[in-house]
Amino acid sequence: MYPASYYYRRRLPGRSRGKGLIICLIVFLMFSTGIGLLKLINIQQAIPKFPLLILGQKGENALNLMCSAMPLLPVSIELNDESNNQSSIQLADILVLRLSRVFRLDRQSPIALLEKELPVPVEVESSAVPVMKAAPVLPNPPSPEPEEPRQAQVPTLSEECLMAVYNTHTGETYALTDGMDRLQGKKGGVVQAAAALEEELEKKLGIRVARSDAINDDVYQYSYAKSKAVLEKLLAENSQIVAAFDVHRDAGKSREESIVNIDGEILAPILIIVGSDARAEFPGWQNNYQFAKKLASEINKQYPGLCLGVMVKDGRYNQFLHPRALLLEIGSVSNSTEEAVQSARLLGKVLGPLIREIYENKQSE
Structure with a gap:
């Protein structure tokens, strides 16, 4: 048997602890640099790729969608002003780098990042959805002809011919x-x-x-x-x-x-x-x-x-x-x-x- 402290160390390997630190870092950076991420992603570039019924045709709709998906983003926008925008963008670069490594994202593709974070449907080619052919309409089978009522068998008066x-x-x-x-x-x-x-x-x-x-x-x-x-x-x-x-x-x-x-x-x-x-x-x-x-x-x-x-x-x-x-x-x-x-x-x-x-x-x- 292992000591209790050693057991817990085996249950929580170093890689898991590292992931925990990364997640904490992501939360902190999202809170403090939301405005930088917003500018980096360039919502105007991503808008044409989404269905118009969801994002609309104006950039502010995309901003509202980002704020709905990431509740800390509006707070971050209000706290940051123009004086620290440059430092926020630099921190956002670090954040995107971290995210791309953890979640295997393409940093040059804002759409890939949005697809991972936003709860909106992704465009799917129509050919990917199987279309079931309608079952052929079969004609109704002909109604069975009514059987003639069978007459009750009359008992024979005699087995001999009379x-x-x-x-x-x-x-x-x-x-x-x-x-x-x-x-x-x-x-x-x-x-x-x-x-x-x-x-x-x-x-x-x-x-x-x-x-x-x-x-x-x-x-x-x-x-x-x-x-x-x-x-x-x-x-x-x-x-x-x-x-x-x-x-x-x-x-x-x-x-x-x-x-x-x-x-x-x-x-x-x-x-x-x-x-x-x-x-x-x-x-x-x-x-x-x-x-x-x-x-x-x-x-x-x-x-x-x-x-x-x-x-x-x-x-x-x-x-x-x-x-x-x-x-x-x-x-x-x-x-x-x-x-x-x-x-x-x-x-x-x-x-x-x-x-x-x-x-x-x-x-x-």
Whole structure:
């Protein structure tokens, strides 16, 4: 351990003591020779280098600034008179020399001395200040298109298909859409109407449908023979079928006879055809007829005028294969496909509850 006096001598080396003496000397000289320093610096030379907003354009402004920055300067000016100005200037030379050594100032540059002592901003080249580029203005992103509300999934009434739909005269179509009454060897507008009925029953009512869009009328006179095989296959593969519809369109009607206004919308009227035993054995046709009348009544109850009623004919139309097999003529050749499609959707809304009722009654037996 060192003695206390030696410790303090180590903490305060000679150079530090020398600096203290210099500072005291500077304070004394600033007090006694302020006027000499003022004359030496030549404020008039320094003025043009400072911003005009700070120093102004007159020398007295610079003097005021010096007095504000060095509070002892005004006192020194008042105490000194013209008789001792010369000695003050000589002392100022010594002061400037000391200051230049301590603070590394250029004695020939008054501006350097002022920059060290005066609290005023120094000119800075504009290039020294980095200029940030404005961020590019990006266009607002397009608003996302609103999603269509998803319909709640309808519970399926049965995993089995409860309805069969097919087209004996597959090529029958609507002249307002296709410009002709049938598409030979192709699928006409009646196939689209059958598909609309299927969609309404399955997606909105939860009733599964077994539908065939096989072309049966490529050879017209054998159409019912081919569709008979189609219906037999649908019934064999789906033992729970409660009704079977053969979708057609009518012919030989005018435009006025082929339209109906339902809630302000022009639609194609529906005619139900039921076969009989007039030309061939068909002992159960009355069952088909009763079902047809019930369906027609329900249609007109909900959509008055949409159904033209039930017509009984001599042919069997393969209806002997099922007690609730019916032939539906949706519109005529004078309709558009869209009119027939919309009528098929309304038919599905009415048919769904009837199928549900029949199915539930069978399940309770």
